[in-house]
Each structure stands twice: as C-alpha cells, then as structure tokens.
Amino acid sequence: MKRPAEAKKRASKKAMQILIADDDPVSGKILEKNLRKWGYKTLLAKNGIEAWQALQKTGLRLALLDWMMPEVTGLELCQRIRQVTKPNYTYIILLTSKDELQDIIKGLEAGADDYMTKPVNFLELHARLQTGRRIIDLEDHLLKTQKRLYELSTRDNLTALWNRATILRFLQEELEQGAREKSPTSAIMLDVDLFKIVNDTYGHLAGDAVLRGIADGLVKNVRLYDKIGRYGGDEIFIVLPNCSLTNVAKIAERLRLACARNKIKVPEGRISVTLSLGCVSSEAMDRPSVDRMIFACDRALYQAKHQGRNCVALSEPLPDSRKGTTHGKKTR
C-alpha cells in the first residue's frame, strides 16, 4: 500500500502540465509520448504564437521550447515570459540543435533555466524535468510559507478575523480612498453584552466559542467588501467602505438581530448572547481620521451600553475639538 505522502506526490506530478512548443510535428509527438509516459499532462503548441498564448495560463509551470520556431522563436518566448509578472515561476527548458557555447549562453541569458540539444536524449530529459520539478516544489513551499506568515501576521488566531493592526490599516486605506472618491467610509465598534458573565458562568473555552460564533455570524451578515477585525477582548471593529450613516445603522441593526436570534453552540450547550454596537460615518465628521473614527465609535458604543445594551447607537457629528461631546442616538 502506498503511503499517503507518496500518493499525494504522485498525484501532484500527474497533475502537472507541461507545454511543448515545437513546430516539428514528429519532435512534438515524441516529446508528448514520453512526457505522458512519465505521468505529465501535455499541451502542444505548433508555433511561437500558440506557445505564448498558452504561457499566459497561470497553471503552466514547466515549458519545453524549441529555439527555432516560426513567428516567435523559443528565445524570444523566454525573454517575453521573464518580462511579465506571473503569480508562479515558469521553468523553461530550451531545446535546440544549436550547441555552440555562445548559443547556450545566449539561451540562458534570455531566461531559459536549462538547455538541451536535439535530438533529445530522453533519460537526460527525464532527469532534467525532475530538476525543474524540484525548483517548482521549492517555490510552492515558499509561497505556502509566505501565505501562512501573512495569515499569522494579519489574522486573529481565535476568530480568524483580521487582527487589530490590520483592521486599522484597512480603515486608514478606506478613509483615504473615500476622500479621493468623495464617498463616505463608515465603521462599527461592537462588543458582547455581559461577556464577563459568559466567561464566569461557562468558562473561558465557552467564551472563546462565543467569540468564534459571533465572528461567523458577522461575516455572514456584512457586505462582501466590508472588513471585520478583532479590536481586543470581546470588541470587534468593522470597516464599511462607501457606506453612509443611514446604511451603517441598517447594517448594524441587521448584525444585532442576527446575533440575538441565533444561539451559539458552546461545550455546555447552546447559549444566547446580545451585542451592543456603536456606528460612525466619515460623512458625519470633520477631518475624519482613524483616531477620530475610533473615538466616535467608542463613544457611540458607550451610549448603546448606557441605553440598556442589545442596541445600536449612532455617533453624532464630532465637533472640531473634542471638548463638549454630544450624546449618541439610540436605534432599536
């Protein structure tokens, strides 16, 4: 019986598609036959133009290019592919009957990773393709690690929402874009009512489950382009691009209702929690900034708490100075 890792590796090799670009049908067919025998999928291009079109596909990671082709040569293809930015690297083996040292140098300088003279020795090609695969596997591993590091540095590991630094960066970016496009940016600060009692009654594991459950509910009830982040503790912050104060109030109310209606599963059973939400919009603010938005949201959230919890409060326009703050308006 095959070990799972081995089977996975074999399946991944089988799934890899290789571009063969060769205007000689005999050569193309022979390459195709051997590559298929080794478990690769193949895509045959009969000239440089067909090959260039195929190379635009991101899934193509390995290419065998004949140097001498009509319209666009393999050498020109190498140069072109190295000039464009693709999400993944394309490993190129240049095939040619040119075997002078200066030709080899020219081919490698144009962007080929490897070079083989025709007629191709297939044992050698097999080995060279393995080299290409090693480079591709290495790139995949690096990209996966990079993605993981990005997740770790931007996501909250309990709720999988954006973390505080990231959500604040999004707010900054959206405020700037909103100012350029003259569209309002809104924000919601919310927290779980009496969250301490949940923790004290059911324990911190249940508290964690509640936070995860709330996060899931929020994700389902905001617009696709809204961004949700964990601000700290049980406080969650939402950035809503191109959203007026009227609309943010509607969205906040939708979030409140969705949470109040759904019980959250915790190890001890299913429990109900409610949210208090404070909303703000840049359109109701002089000189909107990250700090002023947070300040206004916080103040509105405080109002919601003060007005009995399980409700939405809107921030009223902030004065130019923070002296003489106005009271938030409750909606229910």
Added chain:
Amino acid sequence: MEKRPDEGTLPINRAEALERIGGDSDFLKELLGIYSEEFLLRAKELRSALNGQEFQTIQELGHSLKGSSANLSLPGLRQAAMDIETAGLEKNIQKAKESFACLEKEFERLKKHLAQSPD
C-alpha cells in the same frame, strides 16, 4: 560538404529510433507517416525557395528537416538537410541544389526501404 553516409548504410537506424519512443513500433510507423507528409510539403517549399534563391527560407527549411530526420534516426536525410541549411547560410545556390537532390534521393531510398521491411 560533409561526407554522406555510405550507400550501404540503412536509411533508418530503427533500433535507435525505437529506443527514443520506448520501443513502440506502431508509434514509429505513425511518426514515419507524419514525417513523409511533412517532407513532401517542405520539399515543395524548398524547391520554390531554390528557384527564387531565398536563402533565409532555404536555411530554415534545411534546419527544420534536419531536426525531424534526427529525431527519427534517418542519418542520410539528416546529413542532406544539414547541407541544405549550411548552403542557405553560405548563400551557395549550387551547393543547395546539389544537397536538395541528395535529400530527395535519400527520401526515395527510405521509402523503398520501408516498403521492403515495413517493421
């Protein structure tokens, strides 16, 4: 011009060609069929290029035929195609025409050989 393979040499090194394609003789037959069709098209283009003394085309067609002949281990055809490529590069029409005559002769020899020993 390089020395051509001896007349006594077979027009195809079947063992070498089969080794390249994993010993599949049916596939070799299919490839030889494709080669023959391609050869006739390229030969027609070559004839026209020779008449018009289009040396760049002569060189390219010679190069292309050299590649496919090498892939199928056809030494005589490969050599004649290489001579055509060189003649095109050197802009030597006389040599190109002589090499083309050899190429056609080699092709006939291959056809005859394949007809006599199809496998």
